[in-house]
Amino acid sequence: MKIKFLSVILALSMLSAVLSFGEETPVYTVIKGGTIIPVVGEKIPDGTIVIKDTLIHAVGLDVPAPEGAVIFDAKGKYVYPGMIDSSCVLGLQEISMVRSTVDYRETGRFNPQVKAVEAIWPESMHIPIARSNGITAVVLTPSGSFIGGQCGLIQLNGWIPNEMVVKESLAMMVSFPPLPRGRRGDQDRERPQTKKILEELKDIFEEARFYQKRKKASKENPALPPPDFDEKMENMLPVINGELPLYISVQSAADIKAAIELVKKEEIRAIFLGAHEAWKVAKEIKESGIPLVFGSLYELPVYWEDGYDALYRNPRVMHEAGILFAFSSESAASAKDLPYHAAKAAAFGLDKKEALKGVTINPARIFGVENLMGSLEKGKLANIVIADGDLLEFRTKIEKVFIAGKETDISTRYDELLKKYKKRYK
Amino acid sequence: MCKYFRLGLGIILLLLISLPSPGRDLLLKNGTVLPVTRGTLNHCDILILNGIIAKIGPNIEPPEGIKVVDASGKYIIPGIIDSHTHIALTGTNESSEPITPEIDMRDVLNADDPSIYTALTGGVTMVHTMHGSANPIGGENIVLKLKWGKSSEEMIVHEAFRTLKFALGENPKQANRMVMGEQRYPQSRMGVIAIIRREFLKAKDYLKDWERYNRLKTSKKFSSNIIPPRKDLGMEQLADMLRGKMLARCHTYRADETLEFLALSKEIGFKIACFEHVSEAFKIAKELAEDKIGISIFADSWAYKMEASEGIAYNAAFCIQKGVLVSINSDSWERIRRLFNEAAKSMKYGGLSENECLKLITYNPAVQLGVDKIVGSLEEGKHGDIAVFNEHPMSAYTRCDMTIIEGDIYFDRNEYLKEREEKTATKDKEKKDKGDTNED
Amino acid sequence: MKKQTIIILIFLIPAFAVSLKAETGPAFAIIKCRIHPVVGAVVEDGCIVLRDGLIETLGPRTKVKVPADASVFDASGLFAYPGLIDALSSDFFSQPKEESEPSPNAGGLQRRIDDGKHPGLSAFENLKASKNTVKQRYKDGFTSILVAPQKGIFAGQSVLLNIYEKNFEQLVVKNPVALHVSFITASGVYPSSVMGTMALLRQSILDARHYSMHKSLYEKKGRNIKRPEYDPFLEKLVPYAVEGKRIFFNCQDLEDIKRALRLIKEYNINGVICGAVEAWRVAGMLKESGVPLIVSVGFTPPRTSKYALQGEKMKEKAEKEILPANPARLYKEGISFALTSYGLKKKSELKKNVKLAIEAGLPKEEAIRAWTIHPARYIGVESVLGSIEPGKIANIILVTEELFEKDCQIARVYVDGIAIEMEVKPKKTSEKKETKDRTPVRKQPVKENNQNV
Known part of the structure; x- marks a missing residue:
């Protein structure tokens, strides 16, 4: 398939290593003396991490630093895996109300052929801001009224899009209707908009299967004519074959149940996004095995009866039900706030450790990249954050951010403007 | 007889309304008190009598029959004040005309707005609820205490400054593009400042007309043929601005237009209480500090429109360090319940202390609204307006557990949880009962 | 006849016109009803006299003299109230x-x-x-x-x-x-x-x-x-x-x-x-x-x-x-x-x-x-409407039960002294109303004058 794997990055970075040092010896970086929070595994006080080129080579209490390694002293600091934002539009939107800077939404209802990663603007001022707050990788989610396009995984470092892309296609974005605004309405009734989407999806799956059948038949028997090339159907094939999950933005309890039915019936894979009312159908979600990603928690519950903290306690309920979940910012300009969504859930009863998992290892598991990122473990990409405190706290300062083993620039547009205008006061 | 009875009742009612609302007595025990105007007090009690903080200190003996709240392990702060919101109203903008100073938000209070409760769940006890930013000159704003369940009259804070909303930049020039099928003037920043100037000059003429009339009226030459000038409610408002009885609250994003308005205020002679939003305040902190004009801003909300594209997260802290009075506002039905989170961001961006951050949503807005004598900090003699948090309010893991206004508890998370549990229990029972009958 | 219908006494219109002329016209008497005048005490077995679209007098039948020229309506078993407003x-x-013309483009709409x-x-x-x-x-x-x-x-x-x-x-x-x-x-x-x-x-x-x-x-x-x-x-x-x-x-x-x-x-x-x-x-x-x-x-x-x-x-x-x-x-x-x-x-x-x-x-x-x-x-019409009092406009309703009782039905309506007969559904449960002495509903509109009982 069209999935670009880490190999590209590996090759690139190897190449750069070769070019810069003129020899084939690996580059070692060592972070020592800090308290390591690997997320998977126990906290290691005064631990050491050895980075070999792009990957984590070793993590532990008494790990010797290889000869010639660049050493960072993290004494008194905390070392975390970089955070992953499970849904955002970093690089796809600069100023939301200036239409010419918005690239995450395509016109039309059915756009499986568009890929978020093909529109990244690496210069976006929001990227360094998110990175400087400890976010090292994000899932880009295009969205439209219905099938919005393909989500991709990028790391927040690189001069050109290719250097940033980790996985070109992770999932296919589908949007169910949003919850009605205002505070009234019948909660349980299936809405006509949802019904329409379910019917449309059914038709699309049927058409895609037929397309595949004809393709296969003509391949096996050249006498049979192949179907006319259809870019949309081509892009739906991985979905019907269960290779590419649907990333379903769905909010209401009734819609979640309908989506579960659909996924079961069509025998496809899925991830839920948003899931405002997941707490009402925790049992059904658990049985379906579908993981979910919370949208921004900075929203109000639609129904008064649900209580003011419905969105805040949602993650705790999901955790107690044993459902795999992650957090997201659903933003560009506020993507940096990702850790605070997780902390908000912790304020309303979610275990702090679980909150941290929701921005590190859980998203890696949900999107099938747990072999690449999400924790500080040997063999994973060296996406590492050194902080002076709890990663999810407002008061914490992020001191260093490594992405794929490279220390990145954590200065931002904020710093640039402040520096510029400070001169006015001299 | 009935008439006299009615009269008597009326008098009693009037008395009740004019008296300061007698709040309840309450004793908060053994919390970590963050008075804001001085250092942290550990294991400290707060006694509220008649809605007023009577005593702050350790081991206060509870007066007989008083309600006692155990605040062990909790953080007690002054009630949060939102210097810029649009809650508790029926309507935000009178956008059909660019100049509407005659509008008074007091006319559209809605004590039933659920946003009041939303705000209480985030520890907010007082709001400055305002006309929107569609017009260069909007309407008169109002300060409320969020006494959920009480009438709108009981919420009004009479001690606060009278303020009139002004707006510059993108919103007024884009608002309601078509009126009567025609483009509304102004459509540019040039027009915005020009129209405000025009109205003030008109108001000066209006005042002169009345002065002339009043002079004539008292003079011997007065003839009954002289018709008094027409009373114009909009002009009356601007006249009050010129008399210094009302202050400007001006919505502005860019540094340049902020300075233009500042210059206009000096040219005309009216006072500015505060600038709203001012994304680019850090560029002109010097001027703001010199003229002692405060700002009421977002912590880091930016880049949603062109004029907000340089609204850096350092804005609050930097301006504080340059001596500007800064408050963090919500301007949102949702953000209002996490103002404490927003304020906390200035620790990371600009290195403010926890207490300085806390001031951004308590003491500073109180000064901006002219109510710092009664609220904004925990001090004996001030109103018993208090928020209780489970962790330090500047932590990301914190949660508001109780909100108190003048000794009355308006939000109590434990009560909320209890009610919710009861509701779920009855619902489950209903379901079960239904299920049983189905099985029959 | 099962359908609930109203029969309006059309040919009373001339009388109507006459009554509006404020000249002295014929009198009508409603007798044997219970009167709820709203202002004043309830009158059992009462009599209301109407003339010229106004209420001339009312009281117990024993005390009110039905004018000699009056057309009398026997309202036994009925209750009289002032017409509702x-x-x-x-x-x-x-x-x-x-x-006015529609606005060509107000906010795009x-x-x-x-x-x-x-x-x-x-x-x-x-x-x-x-x-x-x-x-x-x-x-x-x-x-x-x-x-x-x-x-x-x-x-x-x-x-x-x-x-x-x-x-x-x-x-x-x-x-x-x-x-x-x-x-x-x-x-x-x-x-x-x-x-x-x-x-x-x-x-x-x-x-x-x-x-x-x-x-x-x-x-x-x-x-x-x-x-x-x-x-x-x-x-x-x-x-x-x-x-x-x-x-x-x-x-x-x-x-x-x-x-x-x-x-x-x-x-x-x-x-x-x-x-x-x-x-x-x-x-x-x-x-x-x-x-x-x-x-x-x-x-x-x-x-x-x-x-x-x-x-x-x-x-x-x-x-x-x-x-x-x-x-x-x-x-x-x-x-x-x-x-x-x-x-x-x-x-x-x-x-x-x-x-x-x-x-x-x-x-x-x-x-x-x-x-x-x-x-x-x-x-601002208290002097002419709102109660059954002498001198007020003869807006009266005759009902089968006390007003707002469950089975209360309107039997007759007087507007400006003009009677409008209403159809009353028979009570399902009891037959006792059968004995009530009440003018039956007629297909043919009947002039009030002829209803001598």
């Missing part, structure tokens, strides 16, 4: 077509511009007959109705009509009754918000006063005074803003009531508060103000009310319990009020809702007063 309605009113300022719009001049409405109204016991324009901030002027099928000119009891004001917005122009509407109301009142002062000075002195520019809007407003004629304020939510009270107090307006389904929440203020109150029996919580904003269960409870208790609570606070059907979602809900209000604690007698003498008072 609906103090606010848009029945029979037909909004005139707007003359085709919107009709309406500044909401039509204080001169007369309900009387825009009446439209409706047989069905007449039928429905009689069935509910109404004989008079205040017809008011409803659209706009200054919606227009109302007329009090006696209800009959046609000849509106002859049915007018009072015109105009009041100016009707609503706290709504204009469309496409200022004001676009309720606060704008309040500002407009204030400024309009001030302007009307200024205009009137200028005008009267000019009229008095003429010379040396600049001639005031004629203003058709203010012209229409002056009687209400300056001269103390009644303004009816249409109030949806709690805050609307307070808005009206504020205007009434600030400008010393002769105001009446209408709608006011949340009136009990400001009982203290209402009582203090002494402003007349016309309360709706439509129990849908206003959009901005907590009863509409705190979930479906709350809304349901509000509709079934909380809002229906509004009249009862006002009564307990010692506040008198009229009731109105205005605000009902469906007119057919009227009986059900009045019943809800009574179940919530409103005494029946008070409910009756709220449909009769109180509205007559607030509309």
Whole structure:
């Protein structure tokens, strides 16, 4: 398939290593003396991490630093895996109300052929801001009224899009209707908009299967004519074959149940996004095995009866039900706030450790990249954050951010403007 | 007889309304008190009598029959004040005309707005609820205490400054593009400042007309043929601005237009209480500090429109360090319940202390609204307006557990949880009962 | 005959016309009924004498002499009440077509511009007959109705009509009754918000006063005074803003009531508060103000009310319990009020809702007063309507049970002394009514005079 794997990055970075040092010896970086929070595994006080080129080579209490390694002293600091934002539009939107800077939404209802990663603007001022707050990788989610396009995984470092892309296609974005605004309405009734989407999806799956059948038949028997090339159907094939999950933005309890039915019936894979009312159908979600990603928690519950903290306690309920979940910012300009969504859930009863998992290892598991990122473990990409405190706290300062083993620039547009205008006061 | 009875009742009612609302007595025990105007007090009690903080200190003996709240392990702060919101109203903008100073938000209070409760769940006890930013000159704003369940009259804070909303930049020039099928003037920043100037000059003429009339009226030459000038409610408002009885609250994003308005205020002679939003305040902190004009801003909300594209997260802290009075506002039905989170961001961006951050949503807005004598900090003699948090309010893991206004508890998370549990229990029972009958 | 129908005694119209001439015409007597005059004590086995469309006299049969020339109707077993008055309605009113052009592009939408300022719009001049409405109204016991324009901030002027099928000119009891004001917005122009509407109301009142002062000075002195520019809007407003004629304020939510009270107090307006389904929440203020109150029996919580904003269960409870208790609570606070059907979602809900209000604690007698003498008072026609008293207009209903009892049906309606026979469904359960000496319903309209028993 069209999935670009880490190999590209590996090759690139190897190449750069070769070019810069003129020899084939690996580059070692060592972070020592800090308290390591690997997320998977126990906290290691005064631990050491050895980075070999792009990957984590070793993590532990008494790990010797290889000869010639660049050493960072993290004494008194905390070392975390970089955070992953499970849904955002970093690089796809600069100023939301200036239409010419918005690239995450395509016109039309059915756009499986568009890929978020093909529109990244690496210069976006929001990227360094998110990175400087400890976010090292994000899932880009295009969205439209219905099938919005393909989500991709990028790391927040690189001069050109290719250097940033980790996985070109992770999932296919589908949007169910949003919850009605205002505070009234019948909660349980299936809405006509949802019904329409379910019917449309059914038709699309049927058409895609037929397309595949004809393709296969003509391949096996050249006498049979192949179907006319259809870019949309081509892009739906991985979905019907269960290779590419649907990333379903769905909010209401009734819609979640309908989506579960659909996924079961069509025998496809899925991830839920948003899931405002997941707490009402925790049992059904658990049985379906579908993981979910919370949208921004900075929203109000639609129904008064649900209580003011419905969105805040949602993650705790999901955790107690044993459902795999992650957090997201659903933003560009506020993507940096990702850790605070997780902390908000912790304020309303979610275990702090679980909150941290929701921005590190859980998203890696949900999107099938747990072999690449999400924790500080040997063999994973060296996406590492050194902080002076709890990663999810407002008061914490992020001191260093490594992405794929490279220390990145954590200065931002904020710093640039402040520096510029400070001169006015001299 | 009935008439006299009615009269008597009326008098009693009037008395009740004019008296300061007698709040309840309450004793908060053994919390970590963050008075804001001085250092942290550990294991400290707060006694509220008649809605007023009577005593702050350790081991206060509870007066007989008083309600006692155990605040062990909790953080007690002054009630949060939102210097810029649009809650508790029926309507935000009178956008059909660019100049509407005659509008008074007091006319559209809605004590039933659920946003009041939303705000209480985030520890907010007082709001400055305002006309929107569609017009260069909007309407008169109002300060409320969020006494959920009480009438709108009981919420009004009479001690606060009278303020009139002004707006510059993108919103007024884009608002309601078509009126009567025609483009509304102004459509540019040039027009915005020009129209405000025009109205003030008109108001000066209006005042002169009345002065002339009043002079004539008292003079011997007065003839009954002289018709008094027409009373114009909009002009009356601007006249009050010129008399210094009302202050400007001006919505502005860019540094340049902020300075233009500042210059206009000096040219005309009216006072500015505060600038709203001012994304680019850090560029002109010097001027703001010199003229002692405060700002009421977002912590880091930016880049949603062109004029907000340089609204850096350092804005609050930097301006504080340059001596500007800064408050963090919500301007949102949702953000209002996490103002404490927003304020906390200035620790990371600009290195403010926890207490300085806390001031951004308590003491500073109180000064901006002219109510710092009664609220904004925990001090004996001030109103018993208090928020209780489970962790330090500047932590990301914190949660508001109780909100108190003048000794009355308006939000109590434990009560909320209890009610919710009861509701779920009855619902489950209903379901079960239904299920049983189905099985029959 | 099983269908519920009304038979209107058409050939009584000449008599009707005669009665309006205020010349002495024939007398009619209703005998053997129980009289609930509303003002005054209940009369058992009573007699009411009507002449010239008016009530000539009433009392116990033993004391009232039936005039020798009277046509007598035996109303044994029936109960006589004054005809009910609906103090606010848009029945029979037909909004005139707007003359204004649609705005070419108001915010991208085709919107009709309406500044909401039509204080001169007369309900009387825009009446439209409706047989069905007449039928429905009689069935509910109404004989008079205040017809008011409803659209706009200054919606227009109302007329009090006696209800009959046609000849509106002859049915007018009072015109105009009041100016009707609503706290709504204009469309496409200022004001676009309720606060704008309040500002407009204030400024309009001030302007009307200024205009009137200028005008009267000019009229008095003429010379040396600049001639005031004629203003058709203010012209229409002056009687209400300056001269103390009644303004009816249409109030949806709690805050609307307070808005009206504020205007009434600030400008010393002769105001009446209408709608006011949340009136009990400001009982203290209402009582203090002494402003007349016309309360709706439509129990849908206003959009901005907590009863509409705190979930479906709350809304349901509000509709079934909380809002229906509004009249009862006002009564307990010692506040008198009229009731109105205005605000009902469906007119057919009227009986059900009045019943809800009574179940919530409103005494029946008070409910009756709220449909009769109180509205007559607030509309300013207490001397001629609202009770069965000598000299008042002969608007009377004869009913089969006490009013608002479950099986109560309207047997006969008198409007301006004209009788309209109504069909009464036989009671399902008991036969005792069979013995009742009551004029049977006839297919052929019968002249009252011939009904000698």
